[in-house]
Amino acid sequence: MLTYELRNLTVRHLTASKAPALQAISLTIEQGEQLALIGPSGAGKTTLLATLACAHKPADGAFQAFGSDPWALGEAARHRLRAQLFLAPQTPPLPPRQRVVTAVLAARLPQWTLWRALVSLFKPADPEAAWQALSRFNLGDKLYSRVDRLSGGERQRCGLARLLLSPAKALLVDEPLSALDPALSELTLATLREEARARNATLVCSLHQVDLALSHFTRIVALRDGRIEFDLPRDQVTPQMIAALYAGEQPAASKPHDDDAMAVKLGIGACL
Numbered sequence: 001m002l003t004y005e006l007r008n009l010t011v012r013h014l015t016a017s018k019a020p021a022l023q024a025i026s027l028t029i030e031q032g033e034q035l036a037l038i039g040p041s042g043a044g045k046t047t048l049l050a051t052l053a054c055a056h057k058p059a060d061g062a063f064q065a066f067g068s069d070p071w072a073l074g075e076a077a078r079h080r081l082r083a084q085l086f087l088a089p090q091t092p093p094l095p096p097r098q099r100v101v102t103a104v105l106a107a108r109l110p111q112w113t114l115w116r117a118l119v120s121l122f123k124p125a126d127p128e129a130a131w132q133a134l135s136r137f138n139l140g141d142k143l144y145s146r147v148d149r150l151s152g153g154e155r156q157r158c159g160l161a162r163l164l165l166s167p168a169k170a171l172l173v174d175e176p177l178s179a180l181d182p183a184l185s186e187l188t189l190a191t192l193r194e195e196a197r198a199r200n201a202t203l204v205c206s207l208h209q210v211d212l213a214l215s216h217f218t219r220i221v222a223l224r225d226g227r228i229e230f231d232l233p234r235d236q237v238t239p240q241m242i243a244a245l246y247a248g249e250q251p252a253a254s255k256p257h258d259d260d261a262m263a264v265k266l267g268i269g270a271c272l
């Protein structure tokens with residue numbers, strides 16, 4: 001079964017005057033597949049994830065999620081379709097004065113009645129479930145902390161703990177490691193992949209750390225200037241392709257001088 005089918009998709013930001021953020025995007029993603037999205041800053045990774053989350057209406061092309069075109073559905077049906085998708089943004093929108101337990105349990109709001117949701121604001125409905133989700137990201141001790149007292153990395157993992165509590169069948173994760181150290185980065189990717197595998201959910205994860213994308217994901221989709229540069233199994237991705245993808249994007253000091261230099265950088269696990 002397919003989770004997504006995109007044919008020749010164009011996506012524009014309403015406020016953008018220049019070229020579309022995504023152009024000629026064709027992509028097929030099977031249910032349960034796990035893939036990494038890579039590419040330089042501004043390549044269109046966030047826009048693609050938001051499009052997959054049905055948050056951006058494509059300007060052109062064909063788009064199907066779980067066999068339906070969300071933009072041909074009525075509001076209620078589109079809402080039900082969105083409940084199967086979970087977009088974890090780079091900076092999770094967590095209410096600053098809320099306790100972590102309440103913020104994490106908010107992932108279950110779409111499944112709750114209004115009454116249960118209101119009661120949970122005062123007496124968390126299932127703190128054990130929130131604790132278990134947080135513990136998988138080494139954050140169990142923050143269950144009753146206030147969100148605005150968390151560090152950036154803790155807040156990021158708190159957003160990901162929400163994902164564990166959502167019933168979504170497609171997990172869309174935008175740069176989950178931007179505030180994490182190397183050990184937590186490994187833990188976070190392993191946890192996301194394990195969760196997706198356990199519930200046969202599709203996982204699409206954008207990453208700036210090319211070495212981690214290649215070590216954790218078997219399918220790599222590379223974007224540049226709003227277009228798919230390549231969509232390949234990781235063992236067909238060469239250091240030359242990575243160098244070309246990021247050409248002109250790196251600060252001079254860390255720019256590789258040749259393809260061998262890039263191979264060495266990848267070999268030692270450096271972040272691009």
Ligand SMILES: Nc1ncnc2c1ncn2[C@@H]1O[C@H](COP(=O)(O)OP(=O)(O)OP(=O)(O)O)[C@@H](O)[C@H]1O
Nearest residue numbers: 013014015016021040041042043044045046047048
């Ligand atoms: N709200 C917006 N309004 C107008 N243009 C936007 C908006 N958001 C993104 N863009 C533009 O769309 C293009 C793709 O941006 P996007 O954020 O998807 O890239 P990205 O690959 O996720 O970048 P990064 O790695 O820096 O997060 C860029 O040219 C960007 O300037």
